[in-house]
Amino acid sequence: MQVAPFHLAFPVYDLKATRDFYEGLLGCGVGRTDDRWIDFNFFGSQITAHLVDNKEIEVNTNDVDGKKVPVKHFGAILKWDEWEALAEKLTANNIDFVIKPYVRFKGEVGEQATMFFMDPSGNAVEFKSFKDFNSIFAS
Numbered sequence: 001m002q003v004a005p006f007h008l009a010f011p012v013y014d015l016k017a018t019r020d021f022y023e024g025l026l027g028c029g030v031g032r033t034d035d036r037w038i039d040f041n042f043f044g045s046q047i048t049a050h051l052v053d054n055k056e057i058e059v060n061t062n063d064v065d066g067k068k069v070p071v072k073h074f075g076a077i078l079k080w081d082e083w084e085a086l087a088e089k090l091t092a093n094n095i096d097f098v099i100k101p102y103v104r105f106k107g108e109v110g111e112q113a114t115m116f117f118m119d120p121s122g123n124a125v126e127f128k129s130f131k132d133f134n135s136i137f138a139s
Contacts, residue, residue, distance in 0.1 A: 005045040008074055010123050011052040017120035018049045025093060026086075043076040059122070067099050070116060070124035077136065083113050083129035090117065098124060110135045 012018040015038060022028040022040045028047075031039035036051040061068035078086065087101040101115040114128040130136055 007046045007048070009048040009050055010074070011056065012049040012121040013052065013055060014120060015049065015051055021120050022049070043078065056122070059124070065104060070098060073116065073124035073126050075126035075128065078127055078129050080113065080129045080131060083127060086127055087115055109138045
């Protein structure tokens with residue numbers, strides 16, 4: 001299955017902290033920039049951080065596996081070894097996980113690894129991986 005890149009725009013409150021986080025920590029390439037926005041190559045897709053003046057305060061969550069998953073979030077699906085390497089890197093950099101790295105549906109169809117954390121502006125980011133990429137949409 002060939003997947004087309006997506007585009008996502010999201011609010012941030014500090015462009016320097018945002019760039020340090022996405023480019024420096026996550027390794028995302030930087031594309032076009034302006035005084036109020038930055039384009040990032042987010043694992044093959046384009047995300048754009050837009051500087052805003054008013055902070056969004058409320059974070060809604062849903063219970064999933066007994067954990068509070070931020071409803072509003074975005075992320076990427078990585079290969080299993082890439083996910084493990086990123087989890088180790090984030091842990092070594094003392095990221096404050098909303099949901100620490102763990103494996104869901106172990107040994108079942110759709111077995112997946114997942115982790116959630118916030119960027120410097122409070123945007124929830126999820127990285128996941130599947131033991132079998134063909135089971136991404138399996139139920």
